[in-house]
Amino acid sequence: MRANYGYADGSGEYYITIDTDLCDGCGDCVAACPNEILEIALDDYDDPKAAVKPEFAQSLGYVCPGYHAKCEKDSSNCHSSCRVDAIKHTW
């Protein structure tokens, strides 16, 4: 399943997409995020998967600096740490 976390508002689209068919719940992305917005949680089929922490879902544009906007240039980020390439950002 492609889980889209986030929202679109007047300032732009802020979605983080996690492909749970690819994600194996290893948790490397959780450790890589500088702002600790990701977590490993059980999905509805009781499998551990990466997810955006629920408390950040409505403020993603503020708490996540964005992959294309900032983290792309960092040596380690949630995209580069993911071995199965399950995470995508819209900004």
Added chain:
Amino acid sequence: MITLGVDIGSLTGKAVILKNNKILAWDLVLTGPDSVETGTSVTNSTLQKAGLTLDDMDFVVSTGYGRIVIPFANKNISEISCHAKGANWFFPSVRSVLDMGGQDCKAIRCDENGKVTDFIMNDKCAAGAGRSMGIMADLVDVPLEQLGSMSLESKNGGVPISSTCVVFARSEVLRYMRQGVSKNEVLAGACAALTERVEGLLRRIGIQEDFVISGGIAKNVGVVSRLEKKFNLKANICYEPQIVGALGAAIFGRELLEKRTKKRDRSR
């Protein structure tokens, strides 16, 4: 095998009792400030309709905003999975579900088993949800049930309501009313604005036939017919679109129970 699904939404609480893939009974109540109380009261009234007690239930699954506090639930499952599952029960050929609830809106794509393959949810703001329709209905003093059909009687296609925010839209509507714009035109504008808001969600996940609308707004013909026109698709709506989530929860309960029984038999 009898399972119970309880869906505690932002505006209403729903419960469905499922026996061997048949709906035995269902009920719907308005949500009070206390989710536990709402869950208990809707469960009790549903049990009463079926002539059963909570002890007769083999498995209870809760879903919706208040799902984590239901004390008698064996498991809680997110409403996204439950809506896909429930829609699949009513219409097995469903591939896209739009659930428009009281306070949020979800667009879901699912496979032939009712398993979610893609979802998007707007819960940041109630502008694209049922609550905004309730506010408009109160404002023009029309029962919520008539709002949709009245909006279709508009002659000029409705006034433009540009505000994304319901609070601002409210003042915009008030201004139109002071100018003497008819109720039908105002309601047509409100329905068109809401349609536009959810259109983005559906475009994002890519809408596919068959398409199902669930949740309270599925009862609003003004929004449903505008969505159908926009996507040039027919929307499937079951006889009670508000129980789809609770039904999905009850189906999950049955499937979990079956899985556990199989596991137990194998280990014997």
